[in-house]
Amino acid sequence: MASVTVIFEAIGVSIGGQLLPVLGPRLTSVVGGLFYSAGVALTYFTLDSFYLTLLTNNAIAGFGMGLAYTTPIACAFTWLPQRTGLAAGIILSGSGAGTFIFDQVQTFFINPHNLDATVPNDLDPSEKYFDNPGILNRTRQSYLLTGGIYAVLQLTGSFFLVNRRNDSQEAGTVVSWTFVCACLPCVCTVRMYAW
Numbered sequence: 001m002a003s004v005t006v007i008f009e010a011i012g013v014s015i016g017g018q019l020l021p022v023l024g025p026r027l028t029s030v031v032g033g034l035f036y037s038a039g040v041a042l043t044y045f046t047l048d049s050f051y052l053t054l055l056t057n058n059a060i061a062g063f064g065m066g067l068a069y070t071t072p073i074a075c076a077f078t079w080l081p082q083r084t085g086l087a088a089g090i091i092l093s094g095s096g097a098g099t100f101i102f103d104q105v106q107t108f109f110i111n112p113h114n115l116d117a118t119v120p121n122d123l124d125p126s127e128k129y130f131d132n133p134g135i136l137n138r139t140r141q142s143y144l145l146t147g148g149i150y151a152v153l154q155l156t157g158s159f160f161l162v163n164r165r166n167d168s169q170e171a172g173t174v175v176s177w178t179f180v181c182a183c184l185p186c187v188c189t190v191r192m193y194a195w
Contacts, residue, residue: 004054005062012066019067020074025161029071033154035064041147047140068154071161078164102146109145110138
C-alpha cells in the first residue's frame with residue numbers, strides 16, 4: 001500500500017512543480033491539501049473495500065501530499081536562497097513532528113484505554129488483531145476526524161505561504177522569513193502519514 005502512496009506522491013510532486021508558477025504557492029498548497037484531506041476523509045467510506053481504500057487513502061491522498069509538499073519547499077527557498085538546507089530542514093522537521101503528534105492523537109482517539117489486541121493471525125501467530133467493536137468503529141471515524149484536522153491545518157498554513165519579492169518587483173505584503181519558516185511546519189502537516 002505504501003508503494004501506491006509513493007507513486008502518486010511522485011506524480012503529485014511533478015504536477016505541483018508545474019502548477020506552482022501558474023497558481024502561486026497559496027492556491028497550489030490549498031489544492032494539494034484538499035486532495036490529501038479528501039482522500040483521508042473518504043477512506044471512512046471505503047474501508048470495506050481494499051481497492052477503494054487504495055484509491056482514497058493511498059492514490060488520492062498521496063497525490064495531494066505530493067502537490068502540497070512541493071509548495072512550502074519552493075517557497076522557503078525563495079526566502080532563504082543562501083540557506084536552502086536550513087529551509088528544507090525546517091520543513092522536514094515539521095513533517096516528523098507532525099507524525100509524532102498525530103500518532104499520539106490517533107492512539108488516544110482510537111484506543112483510549114490502551115487495550116491489547118486479542119485475535120491471533122492464522123498466518124503469523126505473533127501478530128494479533130482487535131475485535132473490540134468500539135476500537136473498530138473509532139478506527140473508521142478517525143479517518144473523518146484526521147481528514148478534517150488536516151484540512152483546517154492545511155488551509156490555515158496555506159494562508160502564510162508567500163514567495164519573496166525581488167527588489168525589482170513592486171512593493172507588496174512583506175512577511176519576514178522567520179514568520180514564514182515558523183509557519184512551514186504547520187503547512188507540512190499534510191505530509192504527516194501516520195497510518
